[in-house]
Amino acid sequence: ISNLESAMQxxxxxxxxxxxxxxxxxxxxxxxxxxxxxxxLGSYLGVRCDNEAVEKVMNDLDANNDGEVDFTEFIILMGALTVACNDFFLEKTKRGERV
Incomplete structure (x- = not known):
């Protein structure tokens, strides 16, 4: 099984x-x-995950406004966080910092 397949699983x-x-x-x-x-995701988010933060994430993700996050909405969050992490590491690399 490949790394990407493992990540998907x-x-x-x-x-x-x-x-x-x-x-x-x-x-x-x-x-x-x-x-x-x-x-x-505690170490990546790096901030206290309070009710207000959860509400914001929930409202941003809950595209169909059913008050819950389905798998598709969850994957959108994971994709956005992965892009943000990639951008962060690219910026550090461009500045010559170790990643």
Whole structure:
């Protein structure tokens, strides 16, 4: 299995690790999203994940306004965060800093 295939499997497994603890097993509630952000992305986000931050992320992601984040909406978040991380590392590299 390739690294990219492994990464795709990990995204799917991670989503389903948190989805369904509250309500629909195929979506993330606000509480599930907050837990996922804290547990899985805490070091990348680097900030305290408070209710206001979760609300902002939830509102930005919840394209269909159902109050939950489905897998497609979750992948949009992961894509945006990956682009932001790539941009951050490119800037550091351009400035000659070690990554």
């Amino acid at each position: 990990m995204l799917i497994k991670t989503f389903h690790k948190y989805s369904g603890k509250e309500g629909d097993k195929y979506t993330l509630s606000r509480g599930e999203l907050k837990e996922l952000l804290l547990e899985e």
